[in-house]
Amino acid sequence: MTGNPEQYDRLALVLANQERYALLEGDAREVLLALPDGVVDCVVTSPPYYGLRSYKTPPVVWGGEPSCLHEWRGSVAAPTELSKGGNTNGTYGGGVVNPRKMYATDGASDGGVGCLLCGAWRGELGHEPDPSLYVQHLVVVFREVWRVLKPTGSVWVVIGTPMQALGETTPQEA
Numbered sequence: 001m002t003g004n005p006e007q008y009d010r011l012a013l014v015l016a017n018q019e020r021y022a023l024l025e026g027d028a029r030e031v032l033l034a035l036p037d038g039v040v041d042c043v044v045t046s047p048p049y050y051g052l053r054s055y056k057t058p059p060v061v062w063g064g065e066p067s068c069l070h071e072w073r074g075s076v077a078a079p080t081e082l083s084k085g086g087n088t089n090g091t092y093g094g095g096v097v098n099p100r101k102m103y104a105t106d107g108a109s110d111g112g113v114g115c116l117l118c119g120a121w122r123g124e125l126g127h128e129p130d131p132s133l134y135v136q137h138l139v140v141v142f143r144e145v146w147r148v149l150k151p152t153g154s155v156w157v158v159i160g161t162p163m164q165a166l167g168e169t170t171p172q173e174a
Helices: 006-015 030-035 133-147
Strands: 041-046 058-063 075-077 101-105 119-122 149-157
Touching: 041 133, 058 101, 133 149
Parallel strands: 041 149
Antiparallel strands: 058 119, 075 101
16 A cells, blocks of 8 residues: 555544544555545545656556566666665665566656556656546546545546646746
């Protein structure tokens, strides 16, 4: 599970009607899977905008076959966990190579990489190579939102900015 493990303790209290709300954070696909059907009153979210900025989150795998030992286009094996800069603790080596962990080359930060075997895409939400793939990924998340939402529930989504409406993609300094 992603996010703060203690948030699931609070969630258990909410589901037992001992607390009124819980704020959940993490990979939405994982967090939503932890919830039973029809228990959420309200979802407020602002998913990453398409092509706007990088949140420096680790790349995640979308689609493909879960059992695939992915061979990423434009990638090399990462022997250790990725550090803040996206590199393997500043150097390659120094750990046991795990073929399921890959260090994606620059493509992961600006458009992700695809698996040569199963077609999965690995990257940061909002950095898909085209808008249709971005929308497909949002649909994956919002199918789960729909599943956990009560029939009387509501969803609030912020998916654009006034700057985008003006044709600007980054804030201007005053």
